[in-house]
Amino acid sequence: MSVNHSGKSPHIAPIPDAPSLTRVVDGFIQDGTQHHINVVEEKPLTIYLNATEILTAMTIGDYPVYLALGFLFNQGMLTSMDEVQTVDFDEDIDTVVVRTKVSTDYEHKLKKRIRTSGCGIGTVFGDQMELINTIQLPFVEVKSSWLYQLSKTINTTPSLYLTAGAIHGTVLCYQSTPLVYMEDVGRHNAVDKVNGWMRSESVSAKDKILYTTGRLTSEMVIKTSMMGIPVLVSRSGFTAWGVEIARKVNLTLIGRMRGKRYICLSGNHRLTRDVIPDQKTAEVQPKNRLSQ
């Protein structure tokens, strides 16, 4: 599939009024009166790779197949869509089973681990860090005008965040245009869903920008690097290790993107400041806040 970059409309946008994604819950406020409010759903999704149960994720429940595929690719458990034979989602038991033509390296490793030290899930982390050391993200120019336009577009796009809150968003962008806007109760799920879409649609990562509402922790930086996206932007703060990994893989990392303000922690060489706000609109750096 060829992805249209015209920016007319994104390929996937939030559907804030989708009945399956929110529920009306009643509660009692400070003066004791009852209020009915719209709250986001959260449900378990168990992901299998062939016969191996990988994990149970808490998710809002949309795009389970993208979530499962994106997660497995981001963990390095899958490396190419050619490996994938079938992906089955069973709504009744909240399960996605990804079947490959031949059993994966991960399953071999896991079997070995199981013989030695029990479950090997934890060791995936080590394997992932080895992978990360091999990644060098390509150069792509990023204009500050795009970042300002993206913030504005994304923050005004109807979303579950705007209607119900308590949810994270991750948006795959090309220059100043949002292409795919995913939301989830876990920010890592939103990123995995974007990855699942990219893998399924064979979308190139090398000229894309990933925008997220969540903090830039090591997990977010690792996922973005595994996806091959050279630019990661967030309105939230970041951790020291997130910055360290970003510099290692040559990722352009931009945090605290609020209004006209931001700070670039890594890969500043990609950034062309074609729009520079005047001092009045951008005097002080906002605090390294958790999120919007």
Added chain:
Amino acid sequence: MSVNHSGKSPHIAPIPDAPSLTRVVDGFIQDGTQHHINVVEEKPLTIYLNATEILTAMTIGDYPVYLALGFLFNQGMLTSMDEVQTVDFDEDIDTVVVRTKVSTDYEHKLKKRIRTSGCGIGTVFGDQMELINTIQLPFVEVKSSWLYQLSKTINTTPSLYLTAGAIHGTVLCYQSTPLVYMEDVGRHNAVDKVNGWMRSESVSAKDKILYTTGRLTSEMVIKTSMMGIPVLVSRSGFTAWGVEIARKVNLTLIGRMRGKRYICLSGNHRLTRDVIPDQKTAEVQPKNRLSQ
């Protein structure tokens, strides 16, 4: 150990200037000038239960032993401190090994799972939901004046959040007094560290209040229930399933605690509104925001 409830000073409070918890990172802001900012650390901690590698958590790195113990108890992998023989933290390899006198039920289950469907980590979730169905939290009165006092005290306590941001806090409280204030890059870690402290110090949960800065997701409600704490308060929003589980276990769940405003989603019968703010100070409900 008997816990002093005098409220003179908490047993554990954040140490925002601890050199191991933050690092100065440089970045370039919107006008291209360089800034040096204080950023929280994040490092892996791998938790073993006897010979079984359980998981690698991303943590700020303080109180690794409390984190490991608290996590294992909250997962239902440990049920009593009497089981625990030794807990060893090896700083060089970021590993905590919790050894029990005899191998745990979890390890037996895991071995069985491994023979059938590979790694069993995902199935822990199922076991945990079974456990949750057996929990009914005890009655304890909660006064709205305590909640207002706690918010004020906690929000003005020197913390990594106030100095560096991008971090979550969880505070174990007795009436209007904070007892243990833990922070971590993952809000679940902060809760686990509180649990590890409670278990190590044999602190009773039945008359405590847990305050957190993070969203009230199913994970947070499940951990609080596993800890036996009957009241969970957050300045952030909540998910539908978080509310559902809270009602099932009879947990008093209070969200969006900002200034004089809050909403009680579950267990409103425990709440005595001895202080009711006037309409001016608490007119509108804040949105179900992600966090502060």
